[in-house]
Amino acid sequence: MSDDSSRPSDRDQEVARAAAGATTGSGASEHGGTTASEPLLQLKNLEKHFPLTQGIVFKKTVGHVRAVDGVTLTLGRGETLGLVGESGCGKSTVAKLLVALEKPSDGQILYKGRDVARMGRRDLKQYRREVQIIFQDPYASLNPRMTVGDIVAEGWSVHADIAPKKGRLQRTQELMDRVGLNPDFVNRYPHQFSGGQRQRIGIARALALQPEVIVCDEPVSALDVSVQAQVVNLLEDLQDDFGLSYLFIAHDLSVVRHISDRVAVMYLGSVVEEGTDSDVYGSPSHPYTQALLSSVPLHEPHLRGQKDRILLQGDVPSPANPPSGCRFRTRCWKAQDICATEPPALVDRGQGHPAACHFAEARSVVPVDVE
Amino acid sequence: MSISSGATAAPRGGAVGSPLLAVDDLQVEFRTGSGVVNAVNGISYTLAQGETLAILGESGSGKSVSAQAIMGILDTPPAHITGGTVVFEGRDLLTLPPEEQRQVRGPGISMIFQDALSALNPVYSVGFQIGEMFRAHQGLSKKDAKRKAVELMDRVRIPAAAQRVNDYPHQFSGGMRQRVMIAMAIALDPKILIADEPTTALDVTVQAQVMDLLKDLQRDTGMGLILITHDLGVVNEVADNVAVMYAGRIVERGTVDDVFSRPAMPYTEGLMTSIPRVEAKGGRLVPISGQPPNLARIPSGCPFHPRCPRRRIGAEAAPGRDCAVDHPPLRLVVPGREAACHYSEEVLGV
Ligand SMILES: Nc1ncnc2c1ncn2[C@@H]1O[C@H](COP(=O)(O)OP(=O)(O)OP(=O)(O)O)[C@@H](O)[C@H]1O
Ligand SMILES: Nc1ncnc2c1ncn2[C@@H]1O[C@H](COP(=O)(O)OP(=O)(O)OP(=O)(O)O)[C@@H](O)[C@H]1O
Ligand code: SF4
Ligand code: SF4
Ligand SMILES: [Mg+2]
Ligand SMILES: [Mg+2]
Numbered sequence: 001m002s003d004d005s006s007r008p009s010d011r012d013q014e015v016a017r018a019a020a021g022a023t024t025g026s027g028a029s030e031h032g033g034t035t036a037s038e039p040l041l042q043l044k045n046l047e048k049h050f051p052l053t054q055g056i057v058f059k060k061t062v063g064h065v066r067a068v069d070g071v072t073l074t075l076g077r078g079e080t081l082g083l084v085g086e087s088g089c090g091k092s093t094v095a096k097l098l099v100a101l102e103k104p105s106d107g108q109i110l111y112k113g114r115d116v117a118r119m120g121r122r123d124l125k126q127y128r129r130e131v132q133i134i135f136q137d138p139y140a141s142l143n144p145r146m147t148v149g150d151i152v153a154e155g156w157s158v159h160a161d162i163a164p165k166k167g168r169l170q171r172t173q174e175l176m177d178r179v180g181l182n183p184d185f186v187n188r189y190p191h192q193f194s195g196g197q198r199q200r201i202g203i204a205r206a207l208a209l210q211p212e213v214i215v216c217d218e219p220v221s222a223l224d225v226s227v228q229a230q231v232v233n234l235l236e237d238l239q240d241d242f243g244l245s246y247l248f249i250a251h252d253l254s255v256v257r258h259i260s261d262r263v264a265v266m267y268l269g270s271v272v273e274e275g276t277d278s279d280v281y282g283s284p285s286h287p288y289t290q291a292l293l294s295s296v297p298l299h300e301p302h303l304r305g306q307k308d309r310i311l312l313q314g315d316v317p318s319p320a321n322p323p324s325g326c327r328f329r330t331r332c333w334k335a336q337d338i339c340a341t342e343p344p345a346l347v348d349r350g351q352g353h354p355a356a357c358h359f360a361e362a363r364s365v366v367p368v369d370v371e
Numbered sequence: 372m373s374i375s376s377g378a379t380a381a382p383r384g385g386a387v388g389s390p391l392l393a394v395d396d397l398q399v400e401f402r403t404g405s406g407v408v409n410a411v412n413g414i415s416y417t418l419a420q421g422e423t424l425a426i427l428g429e430s431g432s433g434k435s436v437s438a439q440a441i442m443g444i445l446d447t448p449p450a451h452i453t454g455g456t457v458v459f460e461g462r463d464l465l466t467l468p469p470e471e472q473r474q475v476r477g478p479g480i481s482m483i484f485q486d487a488l489s490a491l492n493p494v495y496s497v498g499f500q501i502g503e504m505f506r507a508h509q510g511l512s513k514k515d516a517k518r519k520a521v522e523l524m525d526r527v528r529i530p531a532a533a534q535r536v537n538d539y540p541h542q543f544s545g546g547m548r549q550r551v552m553i554a555m556a557i558a559l560d561p562k563i564l565i566a567d568e569p570t571t572a573l574d575v576t577v578q579a580q581v582m583d584l585l586k587d588l589q590r591d592t593g594m595g596l597i598l599i600t601h602d603l604g605v606v607n608e609v610a611d612n613v614a615v616m617y618a619g620r621i622v623e624r625g626t627v628d629d630v631f632s633r634p635a636m637p638y639t640e641g642l643m644t645s646i647p648r649v650e651a652k653g654g655r656l657v658p659i660s661g662q663p664p665n666l667a668r669i670p671s672g673c674p675f676h677p678r679c680p681r682r683r684i685g686a687e688a689a690p691g692r693d694c695a696v697d698h699p700p701l702r703l704v705v706p707g708r709e710a711a712c713h714y715s716e717e718v719l720g721v
Contacts, residue, residue, distance in 0.1 A: 229658030258647035297604030
C-alpha cells in the first residue's frame with residue numbers, strides 16, 4: 001500500500017493493527033468491554049471555554065460558555081466508545097478538540113501516551129493523519145466544487161508518503177469500492193450523490209489517510225432510517241478490517257448502544273456516567289441517564305408501556321451559567337442540599353461503573369428484552 | 372367514543388366512532404422547470420374522533436405535502452392538486468370556494484410544524500400571537516384575548532405563564548416554543564390536529580414531554596390526531612393506526628400492533644430490521660439496499676421493486692404480478708390490514 005513502510009512509525013502501526021485485528025473478532029459487537037492493552041487515547045480533565053463577547057468594535061469578554069468542562073475519557077485500540085447527550089452538551093466540541101480543530105482551554109489529550117499539546121511539528125502531523133473525523137452533515141462537509149476523487153485524495157497532498165503519485169487514481173477507486181461507491185463515479189461532484197452516498201464519500205476521505213482512530217460526529221443522524229443501517233454496517237466492517245478505534249457521537253441512544261463497547265453520557269459539558277453498554281443501558285445509575293433512557297420511544301408493540309416513565313421538568317440550563325454543585329440538580333427529582341454545593345465526582349459508588357451523582361443508584365429503566 | 376385509560380392512553384386500533392375526515396385518492400404534483408415531481412400519488416385514509424393516525428415514511432415520501440394539501444396551504448404553482456377528495460363535516464374541502472374553505476377549515480382543522488421558531492413571528496410576544504387566534508376568530512377584546520392566552524399557556528404546561536405571556540419567541544427554548552405552537556393550534560378547539568414532525572427538532576427528554584402533552588390534550592378534547600413522523604418508536608408509543616408511505620403512496624395500513632408485529636409489505640419489514648433497539652444490543656442490522664426513489668422518476672411496477680429482496684420479475688412472477696411491470700394497488704390482505712404488495716400473503720405467511 002505505502003511505499004515507505006520501512007519507517008518505524010508505520011511498522012508500529014502495522015503491528016498495532018494486526019494486534020487490534022486479532023482481538024476484534026468477527027463483529028464489532030463482540031468485543032465487549034475488554035480492552036486489554038494501554039489506551040490509545042486519553043482525555044484528561046479536558047476543558048474548552050468559549051469567550052462570550054459583547055460589543056462590535058471593542059470586544060469585551062462578558063463571560064464564558066463552558067462547552068466542555070472537565071472531561072476524562074479513554075479509548076482503547078479497536079474499541080468503540082459511544083458519546084451520547086442532548087443538543088449543546090459539548091459532544092462536537094470534544095470531537096473538535098480531539099482532531100485539533102480547537103485548542104483545549106485546559107486539560108490534556110494523550111495519544112499513545114504522549115501529550116498532543118507538546119508534540120513537535122512532525123509528530124503533530126502524524127497525529128492529524130492518524131486521528132480522522134467524519135461529520136454529521138454530509139452536505140456541508142464536502143466541497144461542492146471538488147470531484148469525489150479529489151475529495152478522497154485531498155489528504156495525500158499533505159501526507160504524500162501514504163500514496164505514491166502514480167497509483168493515486170487506482171487507490172481512490174479502491175477506496176470508493178470499499179465504502180460501497182461505484183468507482184466509475186470518481187469524477188462526479190457531491191451534489192450528484194444521495195445523503196447516504198455522501199456520507200460514504202466522507203468515510204472514504206477519512207480512510208484514505210490510514211487512520212487509527214475515527215471520530216464519528218453524528219455520522220448517521222441526517223440519514224433516512226433505511227440508509228442509516230447501511231452506514232452503521234459499513235463502519236462495523238471497516239473496524240474489523242482495519243482495527244480502527246471509534247469515538248462514536250450521537251444523540252440516538254439505540255444506535256450508540258448497537259455500535260459501542262463502552263458508552264459515556266454527557267450533560268452540560270461533563271460526563272455524568274460511563275460504562276459498558278450493558279452497564280449504562282441495563283443499570284443506569286445517574287438520574288439523568290435514567291431520564292434519558294426512559295424518554296426513548298420503543299418500537300416494539302410487545303414492549304409498549306413496560307418502561308419506567310420519568311418525565312423531566314424544565315430545560316437544560318445555559319452552559320454560560322451552569323448550576324453550582326451538580327449541574328443536573330435543577331431538573332433532578334432526587335436533589336438534596338449537598339447537590340447545590342458539592343460537585344459529585346465521577347466515581348463508582350457500588351454500581352460497578354462510575355456515575356457522577358452523590359446518590360447514585362442502579363435502576364432498570366428499559367425493559368430487558370428476552371426474545 | 373371509547374377512550375381507554377391506559378398509561379399510553381388512547382383507543383388502540385380499529386375504527387373509533389364515525390370518521391371525522393375522509394381523504395380519498397389524493398394526488399399532488401409539482402410542475403417544475405426540470406419536470407413533474409409526483410409527490411402524492413393517490414392516498415386514501417379516514418380519521419375518527421379520538422383516533423391517532425401516524426403517517427410514517429422516509430424523507431421525501433410525501434408526508435408533509437399530503438398534509439399541506441388537506442390544509443390548503445400549498446402554493447399553486449408549483450403545486451397542483453390533480454385529483455381526489457378531502458371530506459370534512461360532509462363537504463369536500465378541495466372543491467369549496469376559498470372563502471368557505473377557510474370558514475370550515477379554520478376552526479376545525481389545525482396544524483403544527485416541525486420548526487416552531489420559523490413558524491412564530493419574532494417581533495410579536497407569544498401572548499399576542501396566541502391571543503390573535505381569539506381576536507381574529509372570536510372577536511375578543513385585547514384584554515380578554517390575553518387572559519385566554521395565559522390560560523392556554525398554562526394548559527400546555529408553560530411554567531409561570533402569567534409572567535411569560537409578554538416574552539418574545541427567542542426568549543423561549545425549542546421545547547417551549549413548540550408548546551406555544553401547540554397552544555395556538557388548540558386555541559379554537561379543533562376537531563382535528565395535524566402534527567408534522569412536532570418533536571423531530573427536539574431533544575429526546577423534551578420530545579417525551581411534548582408527546583405526553585399532545586396525548587393528554589387529545590384525551591381531554593377527543594380530537595383526532597394525525598401524527599407525521601419518521602420515528603418508529605414514536606408511532607409505536609402514541610398511535611392507534613399507522614399508514615406507511617413510500618414514494619407518495621400508502622403502501623401499508625393497519626393497527627400499529629399488527630403492522631409492527633407482522634408487516635405485510637417488504638418495505639415495512641425492512642424498516643423494522645434496519646433500526647437498532649435500545650433494550651438490547653442486538654445482532655447485525657439488516658438494511659434496505661439502495662436509496663429512496665426520486666419522485667420525478669418513480670420506478671415502474673412496484674415503486675419499491677429496485678430495493679425489494681422479495682421482488683419477482685419476469686419468469687419468476689405470477690401472471691399479472693410482475694413487480695417491475697404491474698403496479699400493486701393497496702388492497703385488503705387480511706381483515707384490518709391493507710398492503711400494496713403482490714406477495715403480501717407470503718410476507719405474512721398466510
Ligand atoms: N465556537 C463557539 N463559540 C461559542 N460557543 C460555542 C462554540 N462552539 C460551541 N459552542 C457552544 O458550546 C456548547 C456545546 O456545543 P457543541 O456543539 O459541542 O454541542 P453538541 O453536544 O455537539 O450539540 P449538538 O447535539 O446540537 O450537535 C453549546 O452551548 C454551543 O452553543
Ligand atoms: N416546492 C416544491 N417543488 C418541487 N418539489 C417539491 C416541492 N415541495 C416538495 N417537493 C417534493 O415533494 C416530495 C414530497 O415532499 P414532502 O415534503 O411531502 O416529503 P416528506 O415526506 O414530508 O419528507 P420529510 O421527512 O423530509 O419532511 C419530495 O420529493 C419533495 O422534493
Ligand atoms: S448529585 Fe444530586 S442533583 Fe445531581 S444527579 Fe445526583 S441526586 Fe441529582
Ligand atoms: S410488489 Fe414485489 S417488489 Fe413490491 S414490495 Fe411486493 S414483492 Fe416487493
Ligand atoms: Mg454536535
Ligand atoms: Mg416533511
